[in-house]
Amino acid sequence: MTILLIYIAIFVIAFLAVKFVNSRLEQRHDFTSLKTVTFGDESAVTANRTASVISVIAIFLIWGAFTGSKLTPLHAPGPYQGKGQFDYVVEGPDGQRDGATAFWQVEEKKGAAEDLEITGGDGFAQNDALNIIKYRSGQLRWDGNDEVRRRDGARIVEVNGQPTDFDPNRRDENGNLLQDRPTFRIDNGTATLTDKGALLITPYQGWQMEPIWLPAPEAVWGRIVEIAKEGYQNSTLLEHLGWSLFRVIVGFAFGALVGIPLGYAMGLSDWFRGWFDPIVEFMRPVPPLALIPLVIIWAGIGETGKIILLFLAALWIMTIAARAGVSGVNITKVHAAYSLGASKWQIMRHVIMPNSLPEIFTGARVAMGVCWGTVVAAELVAAEKGAGMMIMVASKFQLTDIVLMGIILIGIIGYGIDILMRRIERWLVPWKGRA
Amino acid sequence: MSGLKLDSISMRFDLPNGDHVQALKNVSLDIKTGELMSVLGPSGCGKTTLLNIIAGFLAPTEGAVLLNDHRVTGPAQERGMVFQKGALFEWMNVRENVAFGPRMNGVPKSESAGKVDHLLEVVGLHDFKEKAIYELSGGMQQRVALARCLANDPDVILMDEPLGALDALTREKMQGLVLKLWKETGKTIILITHSVEEALLLGERLLVMAPRPGRIHKEYRLPFAEMGVGADLREVKHHAEYAITREEILNMIWDMEEEIMGRTEGAA
Ligand SMILES: Nc1ncnc2c1ncn2[C@@H]1O[C@H](COP(=O)(O)OP(=O)(O)O)[C@@H](O)[C@H]1O
Numbered sequence: 081m082t083i084l085l086i087y088i089a090i091f092v093i094a095f096l097a098v099k100f101v102n103s104r105l106e107q108r109h110d111f112t113s114l115k116t117v118t119f120g121d122e123s124a125v126t127a128n129r130t131a132s133v134i135s136v137i138a139i140f141l142i143w144g145a146f147t148g149s150k151l152t153p154l155h156a157p158g159p160y161q162g163k164g165q166f167d168y169v170v171e172g173p174d175g176q177r178d179g180a181t182a183f184w185q186v187e188e189k190k191g192a193a194e195d196l197e198i199t200g201g202d203g204f205a206q207n208d209a210l211n212i213i214k215y216r217s218g219q220l221r222w223d224g225n226d227e228v229r230r231r232d233g234a235r236i237v238e239v240n241g242q243p244t245d246f247d248p249n250r251r252d253e254n255g256n257l258l259q260d261r262p263t264f265r266i267d268n269g270t271a272t273l274t275d276k277g278a279l280l281i282t283p284y285q286g287w288q289m290e291p292i293w294l295p296a297p298e299a300v301w302g303r304i305v306e307i308a309k310e311g312y313q314n315s316t317l318l319e320h321l322g323w324s325l326f327r328v329i330v331g332f333a334f335g336a337l338v339g340i341p342l343g344y345a346m347g348l349s350d351w352f353r354g355w356f357d358p359i360v361e362f363m364r365p366v367p368p369l370a371l372i373p374l375v376i377i378w379a380g381i382g383e384t385g386k387i388i389l390l391f392l393a394a395l396w397i398m399t400i401a402a403r404a405g406v407s408g409v410n411i412t413k414v415h416a417a418y419s420l421g422a423s424k425w426q427i428m429r430h431v432i433m434p435n436s437l438p439e440i441f442t443g444a445r446v447a448m449g450v451c452w453g454t455v456v457a458a459e460l461v462a463a464e465k466g467a468g469m470m471i472m473v474a475s476k477f478q479l480t481d482i483v484l485m486g487i488i489l490i491g492i493i494g495y496g497i498d499i500l501m502r503r504i505e506r507w508l509v510p511w512k513g514r515a
Numbered sequence: 516m517s518g519l520k521l522d523s524i525s526m527r528f529d530l531p532n533g534d535h536v537q538a539l540k541n542v543s544l545d546i547k548t549g550e551l552m553s554v555l556g557p558s559g560c561g562k563t564t565l566l567n568i569i570a571g572f573l574a575p576t577e578g579a580v581l582l583n584d585h586r587v588t589g590p591a592q593e594r595g596m597v598f599q600k601g602a603l604f605e606w607m608n609v610r611e612n613v614a615f616g617p618r619m620n621g622v623p624k625s626e627s628a629g630k631v632d633h634l635l636e637v638v639g640l641h642d643f644k645e646k647a648i649y650e651l652s653g654g655m656q657q658r659v660a661l662a663r664c665l666a667n668d669p670d671v672i673l674m675d676e677p678l679g680a681l682d683a684l685t686r687e688k689m690q691g692l693v694l695k696l697w698k699e700t701g702k703t704i705i706l707i708t709h710s711v712e713e714a715l716l717l718g719e720r721l722l723v724m725a726p727r728p729g730r731i732h733k734e735y736r737l738p739f740a741e742m743g744v745g746a747d748l749r750e751v752k753h754h755a756e757y758a759i760t761r762e763e764i765l766n767m768i769w770d771m772e773e774e775i776m777g778r779t780e781g782a783a
């Protein structure tokens with residue numbers, strides 16, 4: 081929530097700053113800049129490149145700031161990482177009281193830091209030492225080295241000058257505590273009494289995310305480099321991505337190979353339209369993901385199953401696109417072609433097919449997008465190679481950096497596919513939207 | 516007999532609600548080879564329907580169309596069409612569009628290339644041969660459509676408001692071009708138009724149709740097309756008889772429109 085507010089704030093500030101800078105720069109006088117009515121004029125609205133760049137940079141900055149990245153200059157406050165100490169008072173079963181000091185320090189990993197040296201302390205309560213792993217809390221069994229133990233009835237009555245009358249031994253017949261467990265303020269953190277009377281020390285956590293939730297950008301980048309070199313789960317990164325892409329392309333190719341002729345047939349013949357309309361209209365709203373279980377039952381989890389799934393995902397989209405392409409043919413073009421002596425086959429080849437290309441390309445773009453999403457999902461369920469499998473396995477081992485890496489690569493590839501399709505479209509269908 | 520003969524054609528559309536529209540009733544006509552005929556009439560009087568029947572896109576409910584003594588049953592290259600717009604193939608360039616007819620009929624490229632070049636020259640598009648259709652203005656697109664139609668060497672050219680989508684100046688130039696092509700090629704041309712002036716200029720014969728049911732109301736034989744060939748069309752318009760005929764036809768169509776309005780108001 082706070083992060084979202086920060087993100088929005090960055091944009092408001094950037095917007096004002098860019099506006100200010102632009103107002104200083106010389107005005108351009110192209111067609112759009114001279115329009116006085118731009119609000120509501122769609123053609124006057126183009127994506128502001130500055131905003132796009134700021135958008136991407138802001139995400140990285142926020143990501144870096146909240147993960148303690150070395151790449152970003154500013155950081156959200158991180159977790160406390162030094163040492164700390166506080167005094168506490170123990171009351172023995174006989175009502176006698178004695179003070180002691182607890183020393184604690186935060187360590188990067190378990191066993192990373194040497195234990196603190198402590199010297200005894202006077203009275204029956206001895207001083208204590210505790211190592212706490214970064215981002216975690218540590219339980220201080222303060223009586224471990226004392227003459228009087230908790231099981232004997234000793235309890236803490238004061239922490240860091242804050243008294244408490246909490247007694248873990250006072251319970252109802254079900255063994256539930258009668259009092260709320262108290263929390264004490266200590267320097268750089270808090271201490272809470274557990275229901276067994278031990279002290280739970282939580283150093284100040286800060287605002288940053290733990291790598292296990294969200295690793296820093298450089299960690300993800302490091303993973304990309306590492307896995308690109310060494311591979312993961314018996315396959316290189318390229319193999320994983322390559323397999324996913326291969327499945328998409330094969331599945332899509334079969335889908336298009338069957339779907340386009342089927343769509344043409346439905347657009348050209350009453351019989352085919354009547355025959356396949358119910359099937360297509362029924363299958364269209366079924367999300368391909370819902371077919372995964374059935375396909376697994378029928379074809380297993382191997383390549384065949386995945387390709388059948390992607391084939392089905394692409395098939396209906398391509399069928400509908402081709403059908404729409406045929407219906408979209410201006411009848412005057414068909415009439416003109418007949419009057420010029422074209423045969424049915426020639427009409428098909430020289431009028432209907434080229435004229436339906438724009439629709440087919442729109443369909444192909446959608447189908448490729450759906451297929452890419454579906455293949456990742458299918459690999460999440462079951463696969464030996466593939467982008468989805470990679471992140472699924474990594475998530476089981478809590479390797480969040482690999483998961484993030486996978487998501488980013490999946491996103492980039494999906495975007496790349498779309499750009500590529502648009503390029504091909506502009507090359508093959510230059511007349512689209514201009515006729 | 517050579518020429519185009521319409522033998523008492525009637526066309527009745529049955530509507531889904533059980534009603535029907537009598538789009539044409541008993542239309543008979545003889546058109547000699549090489550005649551230039553314009554067809555005029557209020558909207559909905561069956562002009563397009565008539566042209567589509569001649570083209571072979573529609574089969575009349577009664578009667579028959581005969582071209583050079585054989586019966587028309589469907590579209591064929593002997594009857595070329597020029598539409599108002601949208602009939603060019605955007606995926607082909609100008610030259611390919613014009614060469615489409617010969618190509619469909621199996622004429623080798625080497626044979627048709629000369630003719631295509633010549634036609635592009637005639638319609639003034641020689642420098643635009645390799646341009647894409649969407650790069651051309653509306654007037655140029657209609658020139659391509661004319662050239663494409665002529666490339667097939669049809670006996671009859673049917674035009675459904677071919678200049679209807681053009682601005683007034685371009686339209687005047689194109690009218691000159693149509694006259695020129697008519698004279699040079701000697702084709703039979705039937706041209707539908709909304710504009711009385713255009714009908715007067717581009718019709719040796721002028722057919723005025725009346726609606727409900729669509730039928731031939733009156734026919735004129737006019738000298739203006741012949742006068743206009745290679746001449747300034749504005750000069751022709753200054754001809755005394757031109758103004759008189761124009762007034763007469765305008766009144767005629769005005770009355771028909773009034774009648775239609777009256778009838779619909781009476782029915783309402
Ligand atoms: N396919 C059709 N179904 C039903 N009615 C039609 C159809 N085509 C044309 N009509 C009717 O036939 C009449 C003549 O139409 P049309 O030939 O397009 O007139 P025009 O070209 O003179 O404006 C109109 O009343 C029109 O509504």
Ligand SMILES: [Mg+2]
Nearest residue numbers: 562563564675
């Ligand atoms: Mg019409």
